[in-house]
Amino acid sequence: MPRKKIAAGNWKMNLSPNEGVKLTMNLIQGNRDPKTHVILAVPATHLSQIQDKLKYVSKIEVAAQNCHQKESGAFTGEISAPMLNSMGVKYVLVGHSERREYFGESNALLKEKIDIALKNKLKVIFCCGESLDIRKKKAHVKHVQKQLKESLLHLTAAQMKDVVIAYEPIWAIGTGETASPQQAQEMHLAIRKSLKKKYKSTADNVSILYGGSVKPANAKELFAMPDIDGGLVGGASLDAKGFGEIINSF
Numbered sequence: 468m469p470r471k472k473i474a475a476g477n478w479k480m481n482l483s484p485n486e487g488v489k490l491t492m493n494l495i496q497g498n499r500d501p502k503t504h505v506i507l508a509v510p511a512t513h514l515s516q517i518q519d520k521l522k523y524v525s526k527i528e529v530a531a532q533n534c535h536q537k538e539s540g541a542f543t544g545e546i547s548a549p550m551l552n553s554m555g556v557k558y559v560l561v562g563h564s565e566r567r568e569y570f571g572e573s574n575a576l577l578k579e580k581i582d583i584a585l586k587n588k589l590k591v592i593f594c595c596g597e598s599l600d601i602r603k604k605k606a607h608v609k610h611v612q613k614q615l616k617e618s619l620l621h622l623t624a625a626q627m628k629d630v631v632i633a634y635e636p637i638w639a640i641g642t643g644e645t646a647s648p649q650q651a652q653e654m655h656l657a658i659r660k661s662l663k664k665k666y667k668s669t670a671d672n673v674s675i676l677y678g679g680s681v682k683p684a685n686a687k688e689l690f691a692m693p694d695i696d697g698g699l700v701g702g703a704s705l706d707a708k709g710f711g712e713i714i715n716s717f
């Protein structure tokens with residue numbers, strides 16, 4: 468089975484629900500490569516409205532941007548995996564660098580979130596990536612391998628089938644600076660090798676996305692690399708025309 472080609476948009480904390488619906492409708496009505504799987508990671512407040520618009524649309528799915536590591540309890544302001552599942556949400560982002568940086572999410576905590584998400588039938592988009600400092604020290608591959616080892620590699624091969632990995636170098640997120648296709652491919656191959664060691668042929672079916680200033684102008688050359696199976700797109704996913712071009716860049 469060939470790996471899924473995925474264009475995932477991460478709206479972060481942007482757009483009103485109405486603006487989100489408008490953007491979604493534009494994407495639905497636009498010309499889309501039917502081979503590309505589109506995932507929209509939208510704010511929790513928008514999930515049900517956007518889901519509703521996508522009810523009869525194939526290959527566009529909704530993701531939550533986060534979930535709590537416990538299934539229920541006294542955690543004011545948080546959202547649980549069972550809640551997302553009961554709404555019909557299919558995916559959840561885990562470990563975005565903004566969650567790691569601003570909300571202190573550690574590899575150990577992310578491991579708990581991954582387990583609770585999978586237990587509740589949510590597919591996980593696991594984000595990893597290094598800071599500029601780490602890259603300058605040439606420790607980037609080791610850093611990402613550690614993130615994988617401490618959060619993800621305890622899963623069984625059957626569980627890995629419900630995981631997508633997004634490599635997002637922090638220095639490229641929202642900065643306009645993109646990793647070169649070669650830099651990204653180097654890391655994606657290293658990630659695939661780490662997966663292969665444990666999961667053998669299952670590793671060939673895991674989609675690995677690149678994230679960090681993906682835009683219409685650079686998506687084609689990134690997605691052409693053998694181990695890059697798509698993108699996790701922040702800023703450029705807020706514009707239907709531009710994101711549409713990214714969707715059609717495979």
Ligand code: PGA
Pocket residue numbers: 477635639640641642643678679680681699700701702703
């Ligand atoms: P960006 O964000 O495309 O705006 O760099 C990517 C991300 O944070 O997922």
